[in-house]
Structures are given as C-alpha cells and as structure tokens.
Amino acid sequence: MKKIALIPARYAATRFPAKLTADLCGKPVIVRTYLSTLESEVFDEVVVVTDHREIESLIQEVGGIVFFSETEHxxxxxxxxxxxxxxxxxxxxxxxxxxPFQDAHSLSELVKVFEDSQVQVASLMTTIQDDAQFNDPNAVKVVVDQQWDSLYFSRSPIPYFRNEKIQRNVFRHIGVYAYRKESLLTFTQLSKSYLEEAEMLEQLRLLEAGIKIRMVFTEHETIAIDTPSDLERAIEFFKSGKGA
Structure with a gap:
C-alpha cells in the first residue's frame, strides 16, 4: 500500500495573508510542515501542492517535491x-x-486503518478539554458509532446531554483526512450538500453521500496557524523544545 502525504499550500489567506511563508524560528511555516511530515517516516512520498511560485521555491530549496496547481480551487x-x-x-x-508540528504516531495510526478494506476515508479526533471548547463553534465536534465511524460533525455542542448523570465522552475533530484514491476523486466530484452548506463543513458532503469516515483517536494537540497570535503560540511551542 503506497502512502502519499499531500500538503495543500495556498498562498492567499483571508485572516492571515502569506502565513505559510511567515518565519517560524528560522524556517517558513510551510517548510516546517513539510519537514515534520517527512520526518514522521510514515509516507512513501510527501508532496506540497501549491499555486504560488514563492512556496514552490521554498520547498525546492530543502529538496522537497512540489506539484504546481494550475487550477483555481x-x-x-x-x-x-x-x-x-x-x-x-x-x-x-x-x-x-x-x-507545522505533525505527529508521527497519529499519522501512522491514521493510515493503518486502511488495512481494513472497508475503510475508504479516515480522519483524526481528540478529547474536548472543557465546556468552553465544547460550546465554541470553531471547535468542530464529532460523534461516532461502535465501529468508530462518524455519525455526524457539527459546530454545535453534540451530543446534547439530557441525562446529566452520564459520563461525558465528547470529541473534537482534527482536520487531517486520509482517502483511498478513488474516494478522494469521487468526493471532489460531488456537489455541495445541504448540511455542508448549513454548517460550512465539507466532510458532511461525504456523510450525506453515504460515504463513511473512520475516526482515529489521538492525544496529540495540533497548532493551526490561522492568525498572527497563533504564530506567536507556535513560536513559543517550538522554543519550548516540543516542536523541534
């Protein structure tokens, strides 16, 4: 089973323009992401997919593979x-x-589920830490069945605990996806679905089309750089030695 990591690297960003080329302790963010993915040793190939020549150049400077995207997506x-x-x-x-801080164990466990021939798509989730995160619409919640296939994703707090005495097992979705090739190509050919439009969550397109997503639990906390303050947090994380 040949495993390929694809890193989409779009230059434009609404909240933090050119964030992927921002400096993170001596290397651009996208280079940090590329190197940490490569160093996980999970993949047969790691490819950065970009629409911008500066990002292409940065990855090629460290010996990386780039696929230049010609189409607007x-x-x-x-x-x-x-x-x-x-x-x-x-x-x-x-x-x-x-x-920029990918976790080898999480990525390894993610691709491992494809040893089950029934699995077509997989993704990661972790435990929700507190009520603030549970109620935060920017923290996407997921509920699963007994096979760890997702039942639903929502920005709303799910499940609703009518029974206040039950132990709360609540999970936050981490947006790292793995696909069999045909499932990925099928997914992107589907029209946007009603629930996807309502929640603004593209994974709901798969569920509405009847395509299951196998969820893999991880304790690894990612740092997604969406704002300048996120970058400052990533710099502190790196300086602490955890991201080196």
Whole structure:
C-alpha cells in the first residue's frame, strides 16, 4: 500500500495573508510542515501542492517535491485531488499546510486503518478539554458509532446531554483526512450538500453521500496557524523544545 502525504499550500489567506511563508524560528511555516511530515517516516512520498511560485521555491530549496496547481480551487481537498490524479498511490493524506508540528504516531495510526478494506476515508479526533471548547463553534465536534465511524460533525455542542448523570465522552475533530484514491476523486466530484452548506463543513458532503469516515483517536494537540497570535503560540511551542 503506497502512502502519499499531500500538503495543500495556498498562498492567499483571508485572516492571515502569506502565513505559510511567515518565519517560524528560522524556517517558513510551510517548510516546517513539510519537514515534520517527512520526518514522521510514515509516507512513501510527501508532496506540497501549491499555486504560488514563492512556496514552490521554498520547498525546492530543502529538496522537497512540489506539484504546481494550475487550477483555481474552492478547498484544499479539491487542490490535492488535482495532484492525486497524476500520482501513483493507494492512500492519500491531506496534511494541512498551516499545521507545522505533525505527529508521527497519529499519522501512522491514521493510515493503518486502511488495512481494513472497508475503510475508504479516515480522519483524526481528540478529547474536548472543557465546556468552553465544547460550546465554541470553531471547535468542530464529532460523534461516532461502535465501529468508530462518524455519525455526524457539527459546530454545535453534540451530543446534547439530557441525562446529566452520564459520563461525558465528547470529541473534537482534527482536520487531517486520509482517502483511498478513488474516494478522494469521487468526493471532489460531488456537489455541495445541504448540511455542508448549513454548517460550512465539507466532510458532511461525504456523510450525506453515504460515504463513511473512520475516526482515529489521538492525544496529540495540533497548532493551526490561522492568525498572527497563533504564530506567536507556535513560536513559543517550538522554543519550548516540543516542536523541534
């Protein structure tokens, strides 16, 4: 089973323009992401998929592989699908370009579930830490069945605890996805769905189409750089030695 990590790296960003080229303790964010993914030793290939020559140049300077995206895309999934069409692989993992500290154990466990031939798509989740995060619409919640396949994703707090005495097992979705090649290409050919439009969560398109997503639990906390303050937090994390 050939495993390929695809890192979508779009230069433009609404909240933090050019964030992927911002300096993170001596290296640009996208280079940190590329190197931590490569150093996980989980993948047969790691490819950065970008629409910008500066990002292409930065990755090539460290000996990395770049697929230059010629098409305008609405999402990172659409961008990596363009690359996946041209690559020979079985399982493709969408690693977010703005998450510079990838975890080898989490990525390994994610691709391992594809040993089950029934699994077509997989993703990560972790425990929700507190009520503030549970109620935060920016923290996407997920509920699963007994096989750890997702039942639903929502920005709302789910499940609702009518029974206040029951132990709360609540999970936050981490947006790292793994796909079999045909499932990725099928996904990006589907029209946007009603629930996807309502919640603004593209993974709901898969559920509405009847495609299951196998969830993999991790205790690894990612740092996604969406704002300048997130970058400051990532710098402090790196300086602490945890991200080195």
């Amino acid at each position: 609405q999402s990172g999934s659409d961008r990596i699908a363009e690359a996946a069409k041209e690559l020979n692989g079985d399982v493709f993992v969408n690693v977010q370009g703005d998450e």
